[in-house]
Amino acid sequence: MELILKYFPNLTETQINQFKQLENLYQDWNLKINVVSRKDIDELYLRHVLHSLGIAKVLQFNDGSKIMDVGTGGGFPGLPLAILYPECSFHLVDSIAKKLKVVNEVVEGLGLTNVKTTHTRVEEINDTYDFIVSRAVASMPTFVHWVKGKIKKEQSHDLKNGILYLKGGDLSEELKTYRTATIYDLPDFFEEDFFETKKVVHLPLKYKG
Ligand SMILES: C[S@@+](CC[C@H](N)C(=O)[O-])C[C@H]1O[C@@H](n2cnc3c(N)ncnc32)[C@H](O)[C@@H]1O
Numbered sequence: 001m002e003l004i005l006k007y008f009p010n011l012t013e014t015q016i017n018q019f020k021q022l023e024n025l026y027q028d029w030n031l032k033i034n035v036v037s038r039k040d041i042d043e044l045y046l047r048h049v050l051h052s053l054g055i056a057k058v059l060q061f062n063d064g065s066k067i068m069d070v071g072t073g074g075g076f077p078g079l080p081l082a083i084l085y086p087e088c089s090f091h092l093v094d095s096i097a098k099k100l101k102v103v104n105e106v107v108e109g110l111g112l113t114n115v116k117t118t119h120t121r122v123e124e125i126n127d128t129y130d131f132i133v134s135r136a137v138a139s140m141p142t143f144v145h146w147v148k149g150k151i152k153k154e155q156s157h158d159l160k161n162g163i164l165y166l167k168g169g170d171l172s173e174e175l176k177t178y179r180t181a182t183i184y185d186l187p188d189f190f191e192e193d194f195f196e197t198k199k200v201v202h203l204p205l206k207y208k209g
Pocket residue numbers: 070071072073074075076077093094095096099120121122123134135136137
């Protein structure tokens with residue numbers, strides 16, 4: 001928790017309390033439905049919460065942004081981002097219902113009103129979003145194929161709307177066909193090099209509004 005405060009020093013009391021509550025909520029729910037490995041539960045803040053928040057170090061969402069987390073599993077990266085951005089709406093999607101049961105319980109326990117969940121494959125989603133976030137779900141070509149019609153056309157000139165994907169490994173081969181992709185290193189933002197999945201890929205889909 002200290003690391004979250006170190007890297008996100010402007011949190012409100014409500015947000016600090018919500019981040020603090022995460023540990024107990026996940027510990028309790030994980031005993032009933034295993035969504036996070038035991039090792040990872042012990043390092044929840046580092047491996048899951050802070051890692052998810054790495055996306056917020058790449059770019060900041062404007063108030064009112066609509067965001068989908070594809071293959072959210074136990075709620076990562078969408079749930080920590082929903083705490084960080086109470087003025088944005090988050091749609092957390094996964095094809096495994098029991099994982100979303102845990103997410104729903106945590107969302108209710110925290111009193112988050114900006115999160116909805118849907119049990120489905122993302123291919124079935126028929127809506128558009130400013131940003132699509134994800135971690136460890138599919139290769140980039142597969143992922144882009146799933147979501148490319150689901151990103152909103154932008155009215156501003158920023159042209160940032162698109163995919164923010166937490167990834168590991170050597171991405172040069174996987175990303176060589178995506179000329180607009182930027183790869184960010186998490187250690188650049190967090191100083192310490194403690195993540196296994198070390199990169200955030202920002203792939204803006206450059207539509208004009
Ligand atoms: C390795 S887990 C990652 C979970 C979470 N994003 C994380 O990093 O902790 C991959 C998740 O993606 C989900 N998934 C895979 N393909 C999917 C699809 N087409 N639509 C929705 N969810 C999918 C799986 O059910 C699983 O929960």
